[in-house]
Amino acid sequence: MKIKFMLKFISSSLLLLFSMGVLAQNQTIDLSPKDTLSTQETYGIKINIDVSKKLLELKNNDYTGFELGADFRINQWWYIAAEMGEETKTIFEDTYKYTASGSYFKIGADINNYENWYGMYSMITLGIRFAHTTHSQQLNEFDFYNSDRYWNPESFDPTNLSLAPIKGLSSSWLELVIGIKTELFSHIYLGGSVRIGMLVAHDQMLNYPNNWVPGFNNVTENSKFGANYNYTLSYLIPLFEKPRKYKKEKAYFPVEGAEAVNSNTNYRSGSQNFRK
Amino acid sequence: MQKIAYLGILAFSLLILSSCEKDDICIAGDTPKLRIGFYDYNARENAKQPIDLVILGMDKSTLLNPMIPSDSNGFEVLIPLNPSQNNTAYYFVQNASLINEVLSGDLEALTFSYSIDPVYISKACGYIANYQELSIDRTIDPNWIKEISIENASITDENQIHVKIYF
Numbered sequence: 001m002k003i004k005f006m007l008k009f010i011s012s013s014l015l016l017l018f019s020m021g022v023l024a025q026n027q028t029i030d031l032s033p034k035d036t037l038s039t040q041e042t043y044g045i046k047i048n049i050d051v052s053k054k055l056l057e058l059k060n061n062d063y064t065g066f067e068l069g070a071d072f073r074i075n076q077w078w079y080i081a082a083e084m085g086e087e088t089k090t091i092f093e094d095t096y097k098y099t100a101s102g103s104y105f106k107i108g109a110d111i112n113n114y115e116n117w118y119g120m121y122s123m124i125t126l127g128i129r130f131a132h133t134t135h136s137q138q139l140n141e142f143d144f145y146n147s148d149r150y151w152n153p154e155s156f157d158p159t160n161l162s163l164a165p166i167k168g169l170s171s172s173w174l175e176l177v178i179g180i181k182t183e184l185f186s187h188i189y190l191g192g193s194v195r196i197g198m199l200v201a202h203d204q205m206l207n208y209p210n211n212w213v214p215g216f217n218n219v220t221e222n223s224k225f226g227a228n229y230n231y232t233l234s235y236l237i238p239l240f241e242k243p244r245k246y247k248k249e250k251a252y253f254p255v256e257g258a259e260a261v262n263s264n265t266n267y268r269s270g271s272q273n274f275r276k
Numbered sequence: 277m278q279k280i281a282y283l284g285i286l287a288f289s290l291l292i293l294s295s296c297e298k299d300d301i302c303i304a305g306d307t308p309k310l311r312i313g314f315y316d317y318n319a320r321e322n323a324k325q326p327i328d329l330v331i332l333g334m335d336k337s338t339l340l341n342p343m344i345p346s347d348s349n350g351f352e353v354l355i356p357l358n359p360s361q362n363n364t365a366y367y368f369v370q371n372a373s374l375i376n377e378v379l380s381g382d383l384e385a386l387t388f389s390y391s392i393d394p395v396y397i398s399k400a401c402g403y404i405a406n407y408q409e410l411s412i413d414r415t416i417d418p419n420w421i422k423e424i425s426i427e428n429a430s431i432t433d434e435n436q437i438h439v440k441i442y443f
Contacts, residue, residue, distance in 0.1 A: 095402035142394065144359040144405045146307040150333065150340060151358040157307070157405070158360055161394055207396045221399055 039118055039244040043073045046181075046189065048232040050085065055231075062090035069232065071110060076245040079110040081127055081177075087214035095156050096142035096209065102135020104215030106175060118244065120183065121236070123191070127177040131197070135214050137205070138165040163207065171213045172201040173226075181234060189234035199224045302401035308434040309354040310388065310407075317422040317442040324443065325351040330372035330379065334365035334387075354434055359405035363389040370420050370443075382420045387413040390431070407431040410438065 053065030067085030074080060088101035108129035114122050143156035151157065179193035197216050204210055211219045217228040316324040331340040331353065340355060358364040365387040372381035390407040397404055410429040414421075423442040431438055 093399065093402055142403045144307055144394070144403055145302060145305075145397070145401045146356070146359060146404070148307070148309065148356040150336075150338075150356045151364070152360065157358070159392070159394070159405075161392060163394065207394065209396060209399060209402075211399045 040241040041076075041118075041244045042121065042236070042238045043240050043242055044236050044238040046071045046073075046234045046236045048083070048191065048234040050083075050230050051233050052192075052229065052231040053085070053087070062092075064088045067230065075242075077111050077113075079112065079123075079125070079127075080108075081110045081129070082107040083129070083215075085215060089212055089214075090140070091209075091212050093209075095145050097140045098209055099138045099140060100135055100210075100212045100214065101138075102133050102169075102214040104131060104133035104135075106131040106215065108175070108177070110177065110179065121189075122183060123179065123181040123189075125177070125179045125181070125193075127179065129175040129177060129195075130172070131175055131215055132170065132172045133214050133216065134168060134170045136165060136167040136169060137208050137210060139163045139208065166205050166208050169203040169205060169210065170201070171199060171203060171216060173197040173199045173216055181232075187236040187238070189232075189236065191232040191234055192230065193232070194229045195227065197226045197228065199226070300400055302398065304401050305395075305397035305404050306401075307356075307359060307404040308406070308431050309356045310410075310431055310439065311434050311437050312353050312355065312439045312441055313437040314351045314353075315440055315442050320442065323351050326370050326443065328370065328372050328381070329353075330367075330369045330374070330381065331355060332367045332369065332379065334367065334385070340366075352437065357388055357390065357405075357407055357431070359392055362391065363387055365415065368421070368441075383416065384419050384421050385415045386424070387415050389413065395432075412439065 048069035048071070050065070050067035050069070053067055056063050057065060065085065065087040067083055069081065069083035071079040071081040082105065084103070084105040086101075086103045088099065090097060090099045106129040108127055110123075110125040110127035112123045112125050114124040116122055139162070141162075143158050146152075146157050175195045175197045177193050177195050179191060181189045181191035184190050199216070199219070202210070202213070202219065211221070213219055213226075215228070216226050218226055220226065314324055314326050314329075316322040332338075333340065340353075355366060356364075365385065368384040368386060369379060369381040370384075372379060389409075389411045391409050393406040393408055394403045395406050396402070408430045410426055410431060412424055412426065414424075421441055421443050425440045425442070426438065427440055428436065428438045
């Protein structure tokens with residue numbers, strides 16, 4: 001009795017197995033599968049903390065600085081970007097010493113020119129910013145510049161005169177930004193940028209030096225241009241996803257309609273190879 | 277092609293960053309000196325040369341450089357005022373002789389008093405002093421100078437005569 005049941009079980013289960021095999025054999029193999037995986041890319045806000053200013057602060061007693069930035073991805077290539085910060089620096093010149101301090105903001109856009117593999121979010125950006133700062137200057141101490149050394153043979157002429165600090169100075173400039181951001185860990189980026197600024201407005205107060213502007217760095221006399229840089233650590237806050245877009249590839253033969261077909265097939269097959 | 281363009285921009289920006297600044301040498305200005313002209317007391321328009329004039333700062337042991345060559349048929353000196361104080365005192369010695377480091381001659385002591393304006397010139401120069409409200413005190417009895425006239429009480433440059441001395 002027992003054996004009978006056992007045999008029945010084995011034979012039926014074997015039958016079941018074979019039937020499955022037959023099913024598998026019947027399925028056709030598609031040699032040109034359609035790309036059914038959606039190529040979604042993450043969009044969100046990247047928050048950038050300036051590292052270079054904090055490092056400078058550690059190295060230099062006469063400097064404090066802080067900068068926060070953010071960029072928001074609007075499509076495959078373009079980002080809205082902004083920074084705001086605060087800097088205080090004491091500048092030592094041969095005959096005088098002054099402290100400049102103020103806050104600034106920069107707003108503009110970046111275009112990412114790095115063609116990422118799917119799933120990577122590195123950036124090599126070219127961007128432009130409009131920047132504005134309000135700052136103040138405080139002359140700490142000064143000597144009179146005097147080429148005649150009759151009364152003070154050893155030094156420039158010291159004085160105990162002082163000048164009142166000047167507040168409410170403002171400067172505006174346009175900035176060209178070349179930046180790099182690379183993903184260290186998931187959602188955490190290390191970046192840096194070099195910026196060339198062109199002053200469009202710069203308050204010159206009578207009787208006061210104004211050669212260092214927060215956010216802009218050194219101002220050279222008779223020149224509108226300046227340069228600054230930063231290193232950043234960023235965190236990406238993912239907000240939504242959008243399908244990936246591809247740059248249109250130019251057809252080598254300008255045949256009507258050929259361009260669109262070429263671009264899609266070439267790139268898609270390329271990205272699919274990578275996924276496999 | 278695009279990559280080369282970016283490299284170019286990057287190299288250019290580094291060039292700007294590392295280029296030295298041109299405004300490191302002060303050529304834009306200097307603290308002005310006081311220009312004194314010597315004139316004949318009897319014929320007031322005529323410049324007159326003091327004989328063997330020596331100028332010595334009070335409490336100083338070095339003589340001031342001798343008379344500057346004049347460009348206007350006059351006899352003029354440029355004397356530095358001390359920007360660290362509100363007054364500067366000088367001995368004006370005519371017919372001076374220096375024998376065994378002892379100065380003798382006709383002695384006049386003049387004290388120049390003024391207020392000081394710091395004037396910012398440029399990044400390299402910083403501040404120079406301009407002097408305002410110049411006044412002159414004769415601290416010892418008059419000797420060879422008959423009259424002192426202040427032509428310009430504010431000393432912002434040294435191109436024109438600030439003080440005329442008649443003798």
